[in-house]
Amino acid sequence: MMADDTELVSNTDQKMEDASAENPARADPPSSDDSGDSDSDSEDEAESNQQIVTLESELSANPYNYDAYVQYIKLLRKTANLEKLRQAREAMSAIFPLSPSLWLEWARDEASLAASENVPEIVMLYERGLSDYQSVSLWCDYLSFMLEFDPSVRGYPSEGISKMRSLFERAIPAAGFHVTEGNRIWEGYREFEQGVLATIDEADIEERNKQIQRIRSIFHRHLSVPLENLSSTLIAYKTWELEQGIDLDIGSDDLSKVSHQVAVANKKAQQMYSERAHLEENISKQDLSDTEKFQEFMNYIKFEKTSGDPTRVQAIYERAVAEYPVSSDLWIDYTVYLDKTLKVGKAITHAYSRATRSCPWTGDLWARYLLALERGSASEKEIYDVFEKSLQCTFSSFEEYLDLYLTRVDGLRRRMLSTRMLEALDYSLIRETFQQASDYLTPHMQNTDSLLHLHTYWANLELNIGKDLAGARGVWDSFLKKSGGMLAAWHAYIDMEVHLGHIKEARSIYRRCYTRKFDGTGSEDICKGWLRFEREHGDLEHFDLAVQKVMPRLEELQLMRLQQESTPVKPSAGLKEHSSQKRKAEQNVEEESLAKRQKRKSQKEVDLGGQSATVPATKNVKAENGKTADSDKEETEDAKPLKPKVYRDECTAFISNLSVKAQEEDIRKFFGDDGGVDSIRILHHKDTGKPRGLAYADFVDDEHLAAAIAKNRKMFFGKKISIARSNPKKGKKEFTRRGNVDGSGNSKDPSLISEKAKAPLGGETEGERKGNEVEVRGKNTFAVPRNVKPLGYTTPKPSADETPKSNDEFRNMFLKK
Template identity: 80%
Template sequence: MTTMMDDDTELVSSSDQKMDDASTENPTVPQADPPSSDDSGDSDSDSDDDAVSNQQIETLESDLSSNPYNYDAYVQYIKLLRKTANLEKLRQAREAMSAIFPLSPSLWLEWARDEASLASSENVSDIVMLYERGLSDYQSVSLWCDYLNFMLESDPSVHGYTSDGISKMRSLFERAIPAAGVHVTEGNRIWEGYKAFEEGVLAAIVEADVEEKNKQIQRIRSIFHRHLSVPLKNLSSTLSTYKAWELEQGIDLDIGSDDLNKVSPQVAAANKKAQQMYSERAHLEEHISNKDLSDTEKFQEFMNYIKFEKTSGDPNRVQAIYERAVAEYPVSSDLWIDYTVYLDKTLKVGKAITHAYSRATRSCPWTEDLWARYLLALERGSAPEKEIYAVFEKSLQCTFSSFEEYLDLYLTRVDGLRRRMLSAKISETLDYSLIRETFQQASDYLMPHMQNTDSLLHLHAYWANLELSIGKDLAGARGVWDSFLKKSGGMLAAWYAYIDMEVHLGHVKEARSLYRRCYTRKFDGTGSEDICKGWLRFEREHGDLEDFDIAFQKVMPRLEELQLIRLQQESTPAKPPAGLKEHNSQKSTREKRKAEQNVEDESLAKRQKTKGRKVNEVDVGQSATVPNIKSENGKAADANKEEIEDAKPVKPKIYTDECTAFLSNLSVKVEEEDIRKFFGDVGGVDSIRILHHKDTGKPRGLAYVDFMNDEHLAAAIAKNRRMFFGKKISIARSNPKKGKKEFTRRGNDGSGNSKEPSQIPEKAKGETVGEKQGDEVQLKGKNTFAVPRNVKPLGYTNPKPSADGNVKPLGYQNPKPSADGNVKPLGYTNPKPSADEPAKSNDDVKPLGYTNPKPSADEPAKSNDEFRNMFLKK
């Protein structure tokens, strides 16, 4: 008995030393001694220290009340409370921290020892509970040894060697061996403690009970054999100890040598294999224990060790090295994910997996992937709905990096509910209202943050589908879409999804009603045109002729309107500011180059003369005028004449729009500084041009913004459809290369606003009808863009032009001119003059089918001139 306790004390002493090295404080709560009159100086120093500590405690309490997830603040707070021996606050702090985070083995060891120093034999179970809680967080060899030593010292049934006490301790040791007994460098401590306890049991057996003594001896021998088969450090020393013990039992195994000839073949083979396994792991142990390595390097060494153990194929050893790694790096989400994935593949189901996920989510609560896998693990293990719901609700209280992660959690929850409702293996009855409530909660929470996103659209599509398939509620499915479209009606894909649902169900009238609701809406890009064309396709496939005609009558004016709007949005920049005269747009390339060269060759003296003069940048085709420099009395200063004469026109800045954003739907109140602030988070703004009406000078709600590079431009375009001065601003990339073949310099959009050829879209090419005046084209009519230009009837062959260069109608034959040189109508035959009258001139020729009325007896026959005058009078 005495020998066992001494061994146990020695067993735990190394653990105590290790934990004491990690903490500068006493492992137990210090007791305050009453001050004496002889050490008043020390008393004053202690008082000052206490005042500082109390002030630090108040500061930490304030920090933790505002941010209870500050791990480092909790550690410092607990350390100060132990120093001041404030036991009540110390207990509360530890409980609060444990509720949020898994405590490290050293923190659990301090807590258990502090409580054990104040405990009596009546509350041993409370201390045991602390040790169990600590081991549920991390499998630590030191914590296991301290736990076992506490039971040997404090539990009367254990140190009294009653049957219940012996059974309790054997159960604890058997739990400790797979958890900590395989630790290559420290596992010997568990085995030695186990053997020491069993030797104590042997010593407690009375000498007369020979049979019971022989059973106990065999039990100790079996522990030795198991110990020798595990790859641990100092196995040769363990073998010598075993031989010495057998010699005490009367069996000589040649204690002076390492030979295993006298040991049983099974034990010899197992020990040889263990020795080989240890030699393969020795260098890995040296790497992870190297104090000179950085955290990153040491972490990589752990991963190498884990990879090696996986190749050995022993799940217990793999779990053991994973446990050592997570105890060393408890907040590494990648490590926890790797660990739990391995458990999912190896163990499939079981409490070990769900417990690992529970620890992982407490260590890294910010990792959504761990929470989602946790829910799936509970589902695989057929956990009750109450437990799964509790984990789901807890996950939603965590802070993730994106709203997509919250969406994934909601979908994982819905997936599980759907599978459980459709599964015949689940005895638990679930109501569909659980799915509806989960969807509704997800929509309410995510809509303000993920509005008009494909992810949220997919969520509602899933919801509507389950309303139909499981809920059997068509009205509910329509309600899902109607609710979504109230807030995200600008998403073309949402309308299409709603329409597809109705078409799939065979509800043609309802689908047609949806087209009527949305064809006039404004969608991004070409969405407005697409929905109109989609309606026409729908009527071709599902409607009759009347339905198609109605759709056509509604769609075509809308398409015309959209085309005009698109042309207007790509209009030219505003006219130059007042005080700048228009530059001749027909200026030759040679003259432009000359002006640029003159500016570059301008002497330093002339630059100094013109210093202070401000020349504004203008668009292509604009130039700065020479300022009117006056003296104080209002007359022109003669001294400045030479300066004015020498002033050279500065080449205007050319806007190529190679890296330019085109802004439309701007408020008329927006100014250049407002636009610059709007793109402040994007950066890279080079220049801004707000377009104005040519006649009134008022803003047109359009602007160009030049950016320094494509990266800044792409970031700016990402802000499309954002609210800006109460309006949803449209942002698109300006493409200057379109339309150059159609117009020589400037075009017109039909509204009187000139536009650069680079801003005419490809769709407008060949679709405008007008007159060409000089270098400009004037559009004619409102609907000229819809008139086909080159499309010929089916089967049409292009006729050859006649001699006069004009194309004639299909089937036309060119008539020969008459004798007088005039071409007559098709089918005309020249009448022959009668014998009693001369040949007629053109004026005398009558139309085809004309019969000359006979004159009456009382009036002479009228001439052609008289007939003509008669008709003209009418």
């Protein structure tokens, strides 16, 4: 298996030196042709060395350039610069998980130079490669290397046999279930056991029978796995049994002479392969795009999940992540499956370790990694190391950093309170984590609910676990120095003190914040909150003092609000210019209309011999300014400002979870090239100009829109995109409590228009004419007295026999006697 064309290319000068040492007669000066070849090789080598220098400069400036590393390693192999080659590979593997082909290339290069003393180093290379990806080719090379170069295995000693059997048993679940390539592992296992059988003395019948039974068992296990070419495996098994003296019909599938269990298992395996044959064919097609092939892998995974065999599900997941190692959605899907299926174990934490190396920019994977370590009872040092490594990564949002900090604190809290915790944890770890989170996130998430949640959590833990009231107050005081404009933060601080029964401290916080300016009605709310607090917790003296403080503040706020309402809103410069242009255009239209009416009037009546005749005005009759009416119309239209294009989203798809790498042409190609896409709008951040992962796609008709929506949750650039029909009207307020109101605050519902508005200018409303009480409307009615009935008052009902009074009787009741 080791024979391959991947050996290192030797240096030309070294070849010549070796040839001269072996045969002095060949040390003569080269011919003219040889000289030409040598010059050509020298030029190639000089060019390669120049490229190496350039790549070294690029990698020094940007060590995260994956393609530059691949090219650099390729050139170093070509020039046989072994020392630099090793250094480059180590540097790349420290940053990136190498692909199976890169690991295989590295291991084979070192194996070609193998000696007995450096076998453990090469074994470690193979183990590191298999730690990243479970590759069949890498496993086969590893097993072949051990058989050929490991002194403890060579010659089949008892310790070496045990070592190889253990290695083969590791390879089977890792690569032996690969439907199209898994046969290589099984066949290698049988060949090894056949070699062991050949070393057993023929006189030792008992030991030979044990070994024969071991080979038979491997055949039986192999025949029960749904793999490609099972019929060939069955023929090989029958041939082998024939050699052992058991007569089996090689030309048929008859297994009547073997155990019933083996026959049933083989039949089931063949059926399972038939069910998977088309799935294997789909993922092996050469003309598929990456997106299409990825979707075929996901279909395959979904199918294996329905079969309920975790080993087979893991096998197809491993094949998928080897094909798409940087798909965060795939890694999340894989690890979530392992969490549900395996619950705990090294397999889960190892999968998370590989996932975070492949997609270090995904905060969700790091947070799940920390939880998996906690479930597996990992040490504090191991969890801390992973947490610190996660903070060195670059995420797309600060919310992901916040989630990591909270996950870390959650774990510390749980383990600190757990009775099963073996190692003692100090509360200072929680305090340090909170402090680090606050220092890092406050400049970026100031005045946000997420940051408020962090500090609320911190203050609660200071009280409940740290037993430090001063520490909890310090958390709030520090937070309010930077986010004092958040009303919710003040309320949370006050609630903490009230909950602890510290009424005096809560009152002092109200005194600190009641004069602050908060958004919306927050300033009024904090004042009213203080009054409510004193009603519920204070005595009369404190209540009167609160009223004395709060009422002037409320009056001040009310006056400010009245001034804001009475001050007309000044239009912006752009709006002023637009209004000016509009007025000029309207004035031109009015002047044009007046000129037209005068001309039509003068031309309408023409006296012909004492009779009047009507002469139609033509379009080409010139106005007083010498221009035609049509030209006047054109100038009027040109005078109107150009309006921006309005998208009504009547046949539009809204796309989210879009990769920032996706361009307009990529989206158009994703929906198809049949002309259904009218336009595409990718949304960008206002500040940075970077894509937001959102887009709108306009379609020519509903049929194409429906086809686009059908692709919802499909993979696009390694992410499951969401596609839904855009419905902008959904988020608009159509009605308010008083009815349909336009942008100016005026009611559009005729039934809600006040009577005063309907009355003539300067006139009275119907209610005023009739002397009825008129409802006082508007916001500025706080000073208008109202007739309020006492609490518990009910209108007395007239008795049944009571006679209604007439108008005269009512009038007499109020007349003075």
